[in-house]
Amino acid sequence: MRKRIYLFSEGSKEQKQLLGGKGANLCEMTSMGLPVPFGFIVTTATCHEFFQQGKHLPDGLIEEYNIALKIVEEKMDTRFGDPENPLLFSVRSGAPVSMPGMMDTVLNLGMNDEIAEGLARKTNNPRFAYDSYRRFVHMFSSVVLGIKDEVFETILSEYKKANQYESDVEMKAEDWKTIVQKYKDVANIPDDPHQQLELAIQAVFLSWYTPRAIVYREMNHIPETLGTAVNVQSMVFGNFGDDSGSGVAFTRNPATGEKMFYGEYLFNAAGEDVVAGIRTPESIEKLRAEMPEIYGQLFQIQDTLEKHYRDMQDLEFTIQEGTLYMLQTRSGKRTGQAAVKIAVDMVREGLIDEKEALMRVEPDHIDSFLHPKIDPKASKTVIAKGLPASPGGVTGKIVFSAEEAVEVAKTGESVILVRHETTPEDIHGMKVAAGILTELGGMTSHAAVVARGMGVCAITGCSDISIDYQKGIFTTKDQQIFKSMETITLDGASGEVMSGEVAKVAASSSDDFQTLLAWSDKYRRLGVRANAETPEDAKKAREMGAEGIGLCRTEHMFFDADRIDVMRAMILSESLEERQKHLDQLFEFQKADMKALFEVMDGFPVTIRLIDPPLHEFLPHTKEEMEGLSKRIGVAYQKIRKQVDTLHEINPMLGFRGCRLSVVYPEITRMQTQAVITAALEVASTGVKVIPEIMIPLIINVREIRIIAKNISKAIKDILQPQGLSLRYHIGTMMETPRACLTAQRIAPVVEFMSFGTNDLTQMTYGFSRDDIGKFLPQYLEQNLLDDDPFVTIDPLGVGKLIQNAIEVSKEQKGDIEYGICGEHGGDPRSIQFCHDVGMDYVSCSPYRVPAARVAAAQAALKEK
């Protein structure tokens, strides 16, 4: 027969699957000789049996744990159910994976009227005995019997009211005794401690399927099959008097990572009082002052535990009548900065190696080094909540248009640009804004993508606010009105919008941070490039460690105020000659920009995507704007109006854009190509190493590439040949339609690289418009119809399958294709893992995500080994 019960002296920390995390650690501490109140564990395997047998405890279980119980009695020198010398238990759940707050607990189990009486006698502390009794009755009723907490709270508050007590402190032993009887009138608590234990074990098992446990597991991808163990541990009491108390401690500072024993302690309090935060605890230093011997023992234990576990530990302890008991140890949660510092320090201390250090840091933690943050201790008034689209904490004045943003920013004011959603026309406003807040759009909406790229704080999809541009206000859900130029604060990490100014803490990079990134580069296989168009972005990208530009969106260069009119005149041209004239002007802009990029990226590749968005995105939309343009470029208003109408699209995402523009207007592609190549030649002549990669977007089949590549090659030849020059360049394509992926074996022979544009690919594979999913995506995530936002993490079953298949079949055709990804997913750790697994060569993401991507890429490589 399989062993279902483990005494604390029988298990070890390696047995988390069977004993749960908490139980395994209790066993480990017991084996180490640390002072742990003794007890036993019912295994997770028993939990399976319980559910397999229709929610019945398996035969023989009770007999088995009764044997264990005897041993506990001996060890603790008390007896379960003996009024003279009672043994009480805490019964807790303990899953193999930490599920904080998800599972229910019963304390002081083993109580009844007689035993409470005996405990009062034994401890000579009737108030303690009846307070403990009422806590038991309440918890048992709530957890095991399913009676609502309110019932007991009402009884207690009515009693206090009737007796004119203001707080629990005024309650005396007799008062608690009365309360216990009142509680017991409501709840049918068995008097037999053994029956209590049996019911409590069942209740722990049953709690595996409470709705909140199910939701937590789904949210955190925890398999349902794990099950929970039950920890049955002897009670010790921190609320026994002033020589008692409970505390929580960390072996290092979880906020900063500093190597110092760090903790909080409550005198004369049970453990749950510390966790619940009802009283504000004292620093652990107070304990050191008051009980130096105990402190010394605790300090020794924490040092032993950290070295034993080779990680920062989060401890729970209780002192009963001057004796220290350890109740829990586990790896402590920590901030990003702390995670990096601890990992690097521990390598220096020889506790772990570089690889283990790398696996200890979450890539998302890396971001915290790059942005100022809202001070977690600051007082704040949250007025709305949206999606945490781009991290950082900023305060500024509300503006409702890009123009206003530019104007106000000029005066030196920090501004927050508030829009329904943003478009490429808002770029100049977004550039100067300290933060961006949009009512619509998801984590990968235009606003989110651009903001992350710029490292600007942004909150998107904030449906709690309702903007009225005309009145220049937004209204919150509870009808508060915020006007233009009022001050608000955004927390891009939490998605909270706050009124007024809120205190912040500055961003700080560190040597540890740089050390960790250097280790990442040592172990990763994937290259990391950045998406960048401006020299500033390119410089930032290099600073962050990017090894080239994976996506340069050439059209962004044409949205600048001094260029957009030339672009517009080009679009409005009625003849090829006229268009060529404007293209010649655009050529100069493009060439200058490309030169700057090539210079910054000396020795690294620059992937230049040909013009991609539908042309109507460049044209003005209001009558006023069109009239202004008419005056500036001397084209009749009616003509502009007509072209705007002609170019209007019902579904621009699926419209006249990408390489379709190159097919219809080969002269635009010719101009772009010649600008790139001329820039490359000029920069190369100064000794800089240029590696231009021209990328054709949005293809649906190989024929498009053939015809466009021919145009590109001809345009390049027309520059090189007359000058007798040569230059190495690459032509490749962006794989972003399902059809491109489905026909990759045909595309392979004509390209040198394939870069997966997972934003569009996800849009088309799902039929999800990034701009429009705000109306249903939240419900989809809530109802668990999707595991993740597919625009944040690559969907492995749909989009991922297309990518994997495309790589496989194209590799069969041609071995030396370079594969990359340049969608927003390029900066997402789980997606980077995917990219590594399917054999890509590099990921490309916004400059500020480069460090996180380097770490994620290293972790993917280390996991493989």
Place this chain on the structure above:
Amino acid sequence: MRKRIYLFSEGSKEQKQLLGGKGANLCEMTSMGLPVPFGFIVTTATCHEFFQQGKHLPDGLIEEYNIALKIVEEKMDTRFGDPENPLLFSVRSGAPVSMPGMMDTVLNLGMNDEIAEGLARKTNNPRFAYDSYRRFVHMFSSVVLGIKDEVFETILSEYKKANQYESDVEMKAEDWKTIVQKYKDVANIPDDPHQQLELAIQAVFLSWYTPRAIVYREMNHIPETLGTAVNVQSMVFGNFGDDSGSGVAFTRNPATGEKMFYGEYLFNAAGEDVVAGIRTPESIEKLRAEMPEIYGQLFQIQDTLEKHYRDMQDLEFTIQEGTLYMLQTRSGKRTGQAAVKIAVDMVREGLIDEKEALMRVEPDHIDSFLHPKIDPKASKTVIAKGLPASPGGVTGKIVFSAEEAVEVAKTGESVILVRHETTPEDIHGMKVAAGILTELGGMTSHAAVVARGMGVCAITGCSDISIDYQKGIFTTKDQQIFKSMETITLDGASGEVMSGEVAKVAASSSDDFQTLLAWSDKYRRLGVRANAETPEDAKKAREMGAEGIGLCRTEHMFFDADRIDVMRAMILSESLEERQKHLDQLFEFQKADMKALFEVMDGFPVTIRLIDPPLHEFLPHTKEEMEGLSKRIGVAYQKIRKQVDTLHEINPMLGFRGCRLSVVYPEITRMQTQAVITAALEVASTGVKVIPEIMIPLIINVREIRIIAKNISKAIKDILQPQGLSLRYHIGTMMETPRACLTAQRIAPVVEFMSFGTNDLTQMTYGFSRDDIGKFLPQYLEQNLLDDDPFVTIDPLGVGKLIQNAIEVSKEQKGDIEYGICGEHGGDPRSIQFCHDVGMDYVSCSPYRVPAARVAAAQAALKEK
């Protein structure tokens, strides 16, 4: 060595691949002992050699054809290059597949000054000799040397002007002789007949790659590898005098299919004069009256040929000085009505069997039985009369060029293309035109042949009108002027052109039509259903033979004037209670509609798609409309305005629609389900057999189906259980996102049917918005970037691959899923072939396409065998 030259006596009709269609048939007729001017054929294989060898005739070819030439000389008793008794040749192309008008021809080859002189002497007809000579010089210059026709036309017209001639008839022998010399000043024609022949053979080969030949091949999916043969045939002359002439004939009436010898004849005219439509020919009856013996011989030959070929033949013949020569026979193009009648008649006559009859009819032809005709009782103003070249009755706007036709048709207008005559360059305009009207040309002119093939109404040879392209008008005999964009009506059955719009009657089927469809049903495996929402459509669908409704778009029912406001009020509801109130009203509408459909579809399944379009499609968009709505339903204008703004989408195709609505508004799905089931129960209680299939649209994964199917089942149970009733229903899904197809194995277990929505699937797989592709799709087709419009014919490599894979992997999971298609492709013959091949169970298309689909499904099944 491979034989490169075949005498007409050496080949047979089975050798089309090697000898081309025309050549193979000339051989066949020669073997049958029919009077064919003798000649030889250069094989298509030689064409390959020619191109493989860098456009050089292969070694030994000239020697080989010179041997054949000797035999021809003997047979014809004339000598090539002999002025005293000259043999002249026509040199024509002849591909394995008919490419009418695509390839160039040289007539009267073997001429020079001396031979013309000799021919004049021999025939005692100098005018004929020099007319023939100038025709040769013109054609050789144009076809072989590439000199533009205008050069010669200008020389001729200037000459006539100088001599005050009004027409060619006034030109005398000396005039033609002078013209020849003027032509020869421009063109360097070799005097050596052998050199002429060599150059002409090369020119025929080269013409395989003329732009219009390439375009025609692409349009008609003719592989480039076929190549062309060269037919070198002795000349006979129809323009020798009044006992000569040329004609074209059909063994049955190509317009109606009637079994009667049918043809046109031009006295004293060369064959090209008939085809070019320069003069309007006489009926063949005129020949019967004037040359009864020749007519008798011709009649006998046509009868022999039809029986021999077992198909209706299209013949060309020439009579020279009272002797009949056969120049061509081939299967004749015919109208849809004729195709059906001929096929069914020939089965009756024992010439072919049912299966062959089915393969003889193009599914698109079936449509002509369904085209409306001019109401015989309608009042009308006939402005002109021409030849009834292709049946049907249509009304449209006048356009004078193919380009204009395309442009106006894009706006959704029906257009009538009006031309002097049409050429292959007009094809793209003819394709989009509702009707074609030509001033010149007969029943077998280019316009007539092409229009019949396309099933487009056409009137040719309408000399009552006189077109002025420059002014954009045509003038009728009585000087009425009709301008571009004026409305006219054509009666393709009578040849009448009418001003304005004229009433039409719906098409009527025939017994033959029904017979053919009955045969289709016998041989096809695929079911054929119809897309229908109204009882009228459903009735029409049953009439057309549909075996159920494959797609009932429930939202269409809510667009009716008396319902839309209820729908709008539902959308504008602010609480569930309010929404439920409106849903209760919609329930009644939906129930009534569904009852009507179930009644019509007694015994056949009805697939009901849950609401699909984004909700904003139901809301008004202009201020006026919103104000009107506000008054009617008593909701504040501001509220309507706000909701319209909120629901606005950037890319509605990828937005909040399909099952996403069912997820967010389960109450709508509950209402729809209960309406369907209540209707089904009520109708079933009257003895009608109902088979409701509820279809969930636009899914991306199995979880959506699970949650919605649960809602549906609950809604149904809530109706059935209280009444103690039961009802068999099916739940399935529409496969229309790439992701649904990619995860079909997961979807399989929870559905009873999968219906592929190929419209959306194509949009997403390509990233093509159907509403927006007009700006680039024409260029894509023109530049051969796409073989077909993917919205017309299923793309086998992308969309098709997704479908095929989905069927394969889902079948592995569950054997009894029913597969269908309900996109527009369901009515396209090539797509139906695809559906058959991948193992679908049925196709669903618009009611009028059902007959064509039945035939296409039968052909797919027959091809398999």
